[in-house]
Amino acid sequence: MKKIRISSKLSFIISSITSMIFVGYFGYKGFMVYFVQKAMDDTFIGGSSSDITVTLWFSISGTMALSMLLFFQFTKIKDLKSQSTILKSIFIGWAGICAALIAFIPSYIYFIILTAVASIVSLLSSITLKEEIIEQLNKKETLSEKEIYLLQKLAGIKKPKL
Numbered sequence: 001m002k003k004i005r006i007s008s009k010l011s012f013i014i015s016s017i018t019s020m021i022f023v024g025y026f027g028y029k030g031f032m033v034y035f036v037q038k039a040m041d042d043t044f045i046g047g048s049s050s051d052i053t054v055t056l057w058f059s060i061s062g063t064m065a066l067s068m069l070l071f072f073q074f075t076k077i078k079d080l081k082s083q084s085t086i087l088k089s090i091f092i093g094w095a096g097i098c099a100a101l102i103a104f105i106p107s108y109i110y111f112i113i114l115t116a117v118a119s120i121v122s123l124l125s126s127i128t129l130k131e132e133i134i135e136q137l138n139k140k141e142t143l144s145e146k147e148i149y150l151l152q153k154l155a156g157i158k159k160p161k162l
Helices: 008-043 052-074 080-104 109-139 145-155
Strands: none
Touching (some): 080 109
16 A cells, blocks of 8 residues: 655645635635624614624634744744644644534534645644654664764864874
């Protein structure tokens, strides 16, 4: 059976796209609630409505925009162990959001599927990265010249000149 290998960069990009879709949807909902609120304020004499709903929609949109930017920044990380930790956290986050959507808003089936796909891709990418780390550790047997030099310098040993 062939193993599915997904790079961490692809997982970060899929998570960014998922966050982008959430930003668009929550921003749209925020604007719609804002305009409905303004129309109701103009219609009723002295009517004042709560701004909390508008604030919540835009806050969620802003939070997802921040996470989208973070996902793009995560693509620049070279350390495999750091990427593995981040991917595990992303998996937990998307799985939590998926579970919350299933529990509280099961009618949003497209968002449930979207978060489930992002969660599965993050999990598969994390597994692939774990295998890469193990392969890299098995391949590395000796220290490089630069590592030996740095260890000698740290220990205060001067390399003899020939």
